[in-house]
Amino acid sequence: MTELDIDTLIGDPKTRILVCCGSGGVGKTTTAAAIGLRAAERGRKVVVLTIDPARRLAQSMGLTELDNTPRVVKGVSGDGEMQAMMLDMKRTFDEVVLAHAEPERAKAIMENPFYQSLSAGFAGTQEYMAMEKLGQLRAAGEWDLIVVDTPPSRSALDFLDAPNRLGSFLDGRLIRILTAPAKVGGRSAMKFLNVGMGLITGTLGKIFGAQLLTDVQTFVSAMDSMFGGFRERADRTYQLLKAPGTAFLVVAAPERDALREAAYFVDRLAADEMPLAGLVLNRVHRTGAPQLTAERALAAAEALEENGSGATTVAAETLAAGLLRLHAERMQVMDRERLTRDRFVSVYPDVPIVEVPALPGDVHDLEGLRAIGALLGGRD
Amino acid sequence: MDQVDRRDPDWEGVRLHVVSGKGGTGKTTVAAALALALAADGGRTLLIEVEGRQGIAELFGLAALPYEERKVATVSRSRLGLDGRGPAGELYALAIDTEQALLEYLDMFYKLGRAGKALQKVGFVDFATTVAPGVRDVLLTGKACEAARRKGPDGRRAYDAIVMDAPPTGRITRFLNVNSEVAGLARFGPIHGQAQAVMRVLRSPETAVHLVTLLEEMPVQETVDGIAELTEAQLPLGGVLVNMVRPPVLDAAAVDAVHGDHREEVALALGEAGLGGRSKSAATVRAAVEPLLDPLLDQAREHSERVELEREQRAALQQLKRPTYELPLLGGGVDLGGLYRLAGELKRQGAA
Known part of the structure; x- marks a missing residue:
């Protein structure tokens, strides 16, 4: 197993983008925030883009509302700077529209009921908008390190497909069909389509109902001029992710399900030739007394409970037995975690790993993030 | 003991159980255990997976499930370690493939035939299931409601209960509400009708949305928020399922x-x-x-x-005043035996 050296990664000025991905509930957002803070305190100018942080984690960075703008995190020591933001899907989408369309057209788009539902967050929009925002942050050039958290689902990597999907949609016939009736000269455009045009529009009308079809058509044709821009941006972001300077971190916990998802992410990134820096394994249990095995601790606990000989008080014996049982449990948990991790390592021997010990409570403040950052950096 | 085992289930009359929860809380496992428990008295249950993870197949030690309702287990009271005898029940599972679900849906409602093929050819299916966000959710909820309402040739319900391993708590309200959004978009026509019908099922007392949590701060907070959101959206609340509860080693x-x-x-x-x-x-x-x-x-x-911390979290959950069930942490992860144990536990506590 190779060690993942987070400090070298974030200390390297050539590292410009860090993307954290992984399944939900493994501490992904916390990891992103902790890495951001550590990098900032080591002198970098960092922005952390979070998707849907737990309230107290957001508060720990001083984020109280979702306002789609990076805010300076107060209390960061050293020469660096940390900013953080929460993604506001709708606002990001609106900004794209405003940037690409004439004011009048932008207004028409934003008033379209189809657009309103779409931008307010149908599943999937989040992934697209996260990438859009990443592109914007990068283009703004105000930060030398961008740390991105991804949506908590397998579809978190859907953004990798965005350029292709948009591409095949734009180059496909569907868009021509959808835009045709609303375009001047649309009728002639239809002649190029060799599928029975009436059949298609008729069917779409049948499915959508005439009114919704009109809404969709109005939306698509209003967006038509922007789609090209969309694709270009999606393409650029995709290339940016592949380019040197970007690194992906897969975050997991030492549990079967979480590591299975991690394996999926590792494979997926490899398939797209995305640069994987390594695996962050959160919530790994440790002990200060590894020399005492679970079996011996249990045997000793039983001995104390059964025939404590009165060298000390019964209360102390009970307490000591409890401590030993607790230790036995800890050793068993550690065994299982090691097994689970080793299974992953045997399949992915060249993925560097950093382990972060389990902490009893959740993170509530900068101090907590700093502590996790130190553990990530390997200095506990 | 027998009395406890035979207590009346809390969700009598519920046909569609939607199981959500924060990521990492063991939502899929709990959904599967609930589905088993619901079949224990001789019923027939369908467990639906929507996120394409093949978590059900993994749990039951099967090869990836195709888009097809398939029997994955036979279950009885004794198999769950419960007293009493009764007929054996059956558990079916379905992993929904969105693309196929769309074609099926189009075919079922519009009898498209050739036109369906044409739509596929121009990239509509691909567009609808991937580029157009939201369509997925419409299909998934629609499919679950269809299964819940389906009747066999003899006029009996095809399934006594449907359990859906649904998206996580953060997304669940929007997911279930997608059809009211759609019904608002398509103000009349077939889509409107279909969306309305799905919403009627989802808002009816035949549906219950259960939330899985752990005794940890973030999952409990999400549960509290989730319940508030579901209530506001007028979606029927189910129980709170506390998973992976550890017995205190020290008193x-x-x-x-x-x-x-x-x-x-x-x-x-x-x-x-x-x-x-x-x-x-x-x-x-x-x-x-x-x-x-x-x-x-x-x-x-x-x-x-x-x-x-756990004591505080338990107190926060009690404030919700929802039926609450606790499932023990199984060391070494959940294997098939563990799954049956959890199912027995749910049945004993009245969740099924």
Whole structure:
């Protein structure tokens, strides 16, 4: 197993983008925030883009509302700077529209009921908008390190497909069909389509109902001029992710399900030739007394409970037995975690790993993030 | 014991059980256990997976499930470790493939035939299931409602209960509400009708949305928020399923004791238990147990901190005043045996 050296990664000025991905509930957002803070305190100018942080984690960075703008995190020591933001899907989408369309057209788009539902967050929009925002942050050039958290689902990597999907949609016939009736000269455009045009529009009308079809058509044709821009941006972001300077971190916990998802992410990134820096394994249990095995601790606990000989008080014996049982449990948990991790390592021997010990409570403040950052950096 | 085993289930009349929860809380496992429990008295249950993870196949030790309702287990009271006899029930599973679901949907409602093929050819299917966000959710909820309402040729329901392993809590309200959004978009026409019909099922007393949580701060907070959102959206609330509950190893007195200074007493006890070696010299034994003391006491302090946190979280959950069920943490992850154990536990507590 190779060690993942987070400090070298974030200390390297050539590292410009860090993307954290992984399944939900493994501490992904916390990891992103902790890495951001550590990098900032080591002198970098960092922005952390979070998707849907737990309230107290957001508060720990001083984020109280979702306002789609990076805010300076107060209390960061050293020469660096940390900013953080929460993604506001709708606002990001609106900004794209405003940037690409004439004011009048932008207004028409934003008033379209189809657009309103779409931008307010149908599943999937989040992934697209996260990438859009990443592109914007990068283009703004105000930060030398961008740390991105991804949506908590397998579809978190859907953004990798965005350029292709948009591409095949734009180059496909569907868009021509959808835009045709609303375009001047649309009728002639239809002649190029060799599928029975009436059949298609008729069917779409049948499915959508005439009114919704009109809404969709109005939306698509209003967006038509922007789609090209969309694709270009999606393409650029995709290339940016592949380019040197970007690194992906897969975050997991030492549990079967979480590591299975991690394996999926590792494979997926490899398939797209995305640069994987390594695996962050959160919530790994440790002990200060590894020399005492679970079996011996249990045997000793039983001995104390059964025939404590009165060298000390019964209360102390009970307490000591409890401590030993607790230790036995800890050793068993550690065994299982090691097994689970080793299974992953045997399949992915060249993925560097950093382990972060389990902490009893959740993170509530900068101090907590700093502590996790130190553990990530390997200095506990 | 028999009385406890035979208590009336809390969700009589519910046909569609939607199981959500924060990521990492074991939502899929709990959904599967609930589906098993619901079939234990001879019913027929369908377990639906929507996120394309093939978690059900993994749990039941099967190869990836195709888009097809397939029997994955036969279950009876005795199999779940419960008293009493009865007919065996059946558990079916379905992993929904959105693309195929769309074609099926189009075919079922519009009898498209050739036109369906044409739509596929121009990329509509691809567009609808991938580029157009939201369509997925419409299909998934629609499919679950269809299964819940389906009747066989004999007029009987095809399934007694449907359990849906749904998207996580953060997304669940929007997911279930997608059809009211759609019904608002398509103000009339077939889509409107279909969306309305799905919403009627989802808002009816035949549906219950259960939330899976852990006794940890973030999952509990999400559960609290989730319940508020579901209530506001007028979606029927189910129970709270607390997963992976650890029995306290130290009792309350011991937890208190950990904070006192009991170093020397504990050292004596450890020596007595033989952990200081065989020396007759008390000083040697004391020195030998020394390296164990701090780690053991630290672990105990961590434990007591955790027990305290769990107590707070339990209190927060109680405030919700929802039927609450607790499932034990199974060491070594959940295998098939563990799954049946959890199912028995749910049945005993009245969740099924």
